Amino acid sequence: MDSVFLEIYEKYHRDLFQFLFYLVKNRETAEDLVQEVYIRVLKSYDRFEGKSSEKTWLFSIARNAAIDHFRKQRSWKQKLFESFDWERNQIKDQQPLPEEKALQNDNMRRVYKSLDDCTMDQRSVIILRYIQSLSISETAEVLGWTESKVKTTQHRALKAVKKAMEEQAGKEEIPFEKIPME
Amino acid sequence: MKRSQWNENDIEELLKNLPNIKDRRHPKDIYQNIESRIHRKRSNNWIPLIAAMAALFVLAVLATSIMLGSNNSASEDRAIEKTEMERGSQSRKAASSQHAGTENNSSSTPNDQVAKSEDRHGAAEEKPSEEEVGINHGARKAYFIYQTNESSRKMLVSSHSEFPTIDKALEEMIKGSGDPSISPSIPKELKWDRVEEQDKKVILELSEGTKISDTEEYLTALEAILLTAKDFGFDYVKFSNANIDALGPYNLQEDVPVPIAPNKIN
Numbered sequence: 001m002d003s004v005f006l007e008i009y010e011k012y013h014r015d016l017f018q019f020l021f022y023l024v025k026n027r028e029t030a031e032d033l034v035q036e037v038y039i040r041v042l043k044s045y046d047r048f049e050g051k052s053s054e055k056t057w058l059f060s061i062a063r064n065a066a067i068d069h070f071r072k073q074r075s076w077k078q079k080l081f082e083s084f085d086w087e088r089n090q091i092k093d094q095q096p097l098p099e100e101k102a103l104q105n106d107n108m109r110r111v112y113k114s115l116d117d118c119t120m121d122q123r124s125v126i127i128l129r130y131i132q133s134l135s136i137s138e139t140a141e142v143l144g145w146t147e148s149k150v151k152t153t154q155h156r157a158l159k160a161v162k163k164a165m166e167e168q169a170g171k172e173e174i175p176f177e178k179i180p181m182e
Numbered sequence: 183m184k185r186s187q188w189n190e191n192d193i194e195e196l197l198k199n200l201p202n203i204k205d206r207r208h209p210k211d212i213y214q215n216i217e218s219r220i221h222r223k224r225s226n227n228w229i230p231l232i233a234a235m236a237a238l239f240v241l242a243v244l245a246t247s248i249m250l251g252s253n254n255s256a257s258e259d260r261a262i263e264k265t266e267m268e269r270g271s272q273s274r275k276a277a278s279s280q281h282a283g284t285e286n287n288s289s290s291t292p293n294d295q296v297a298k299s300e301d302r303h304g305a306a307e308e309k310p311s312e313e314e315v316g317i318n319h320g321a322r323k324a325y326f327i328y329q330t331n332e333s334s335r336k337m338l339v340s341s342h343s344e345f346p347t348i349d350k351a352l353e354e355m356i357k358g359s360g361d362p363s364i365s366p367s368i369p370k371e372l373k374w375d376r377v378e379e380q381d382k383k384v385i386l387e388l389s390e391g392t393k394i395s396d397t398e399e400y401l402t403a404l405e406a407i408l409l410t411a412k413d414f415g416f417d418y419v420k421f422s423n424a425n426i427d428a429l430g431p432y433n434l435q436e437d438v439p440v441p442i443a444p445n446k447i448n
Contacts, residue, residue, distance in 0.1 A: 100201035
């Protein structure tokens with residue numbers, strides 16, 4: 001086995017897979033994409049200049065792989081008539097919920113579902129910031145943005161999640177006694 | 183309202199606690215997948231590329247051959263045209279030299295007229311001075327005047343049908359064919375008592391009182407007769423009892439040779 005592969009696998013595989021899974025919300029797609037990341041990394045590892053951290057470099061590769069995946073998924077009509085706008089388009093997959101126990105909880109389920117109502121950019125920020133616990137500057141590095149763009153996107157992402165959660169709660173008409181509220 | 187219970191911190195907490203989704207595969211399997219995908223990718227990258235190049239090559243070959251082909255045919259056309267022109271001028275020369283023996287070939291007009299006459303179907307309107315169409319030997323046809331409109335030149339064309347004798351053909355040339363664009367080539371005033379065939383010569387014994395005038399009308403009639411005579415295999419036409427000595431370049435007191443078929447087409 002390739003030593004670079006092993007090294008990256010040991011250090012980052014968990015994070016990369018997690019990141020990709022929440023971006024595409026599909027296990028099989030995430031599995032394919034994480035392999036795609038390895039392929040891209042192994043081909044260009046010698047080009048890694050150490051300007052950014054290895055981790056942010058890998059995340060940016062993963063994000064590009066996901067973006068390419070979504071581009072491929074679009075129909076030829078969409079490709080023909082619109083250029084994909086990552087700030088506006090919302091990727092709504094009706095994927096089954098993962099079986100993880102944590103998602104049996106109503107609120108966790110709602111948060112998970114609400115990611116569907118975020119744009120690709122918002123989702124990226126949420127995953128990097130909250131699931132991967134990256135700093136603002138690290139997130140900016142991965143996305144190639146300024147820190148202030150990360151902050152505003154994060155703010156809007158939280159608002160979008162909140163709105164989506166409220167809408168779901170309204171539809172479900174489930175009482176909220178479990179939720180601590182103020 | 184119950185719905186606005188979540189504040190940002192709650193949501194942030196929830197997000198942070200989203201379950202950790204693990205890749206359940208063994209790293210060996212993943213590496214195997216990558217390896218095979220790299221190989222597959224390579225071949226997948228090459229096959230369409232080669233196919234595309236092959237297609238382009240075929241297209242290029244086709245395109246060049248089509249272009250060359252059209253060039254060839256164009257130049258062939260030009261070549262044919264040229265040879266026809268050459269042949270035409272040669273035969274005109276031959277025709278006039280032939281006439282030079284009998285006449286002074288002062289004017290080229292009648293020769294041209296004869297040369298221009300078409301032997302088979304209809305007139306060659308375009309390039310009449312270049313395209314002299316050969317006379318079909320043994321076709322035994324009559325010749326008529328063909329004129330597309332008032333202003334266009336009159337040309338002699340052969341009939342579609344054949345005639346058993348030159349007598350009959352000449353009669354037909356007085357009557358006309360019935361086709362409005364094909365008119366009689368011999369005026370009614372030109373009358374003969376009999377047509378005598380002598381080996382290579384046909385003698386038209388003109389009726390008493392038949393007055394041939396040196397006009398285009400009669401010149402055309404003479405040439406139509408000459409061409410018809412040629413079709414029937416005669417070399418000379420003799421007009422006996424002609425009231426004038428010469429019609430155009432032709433000496434009517436002598437045997438008038440039929441025009442040489444310029445470019446005989448088999």
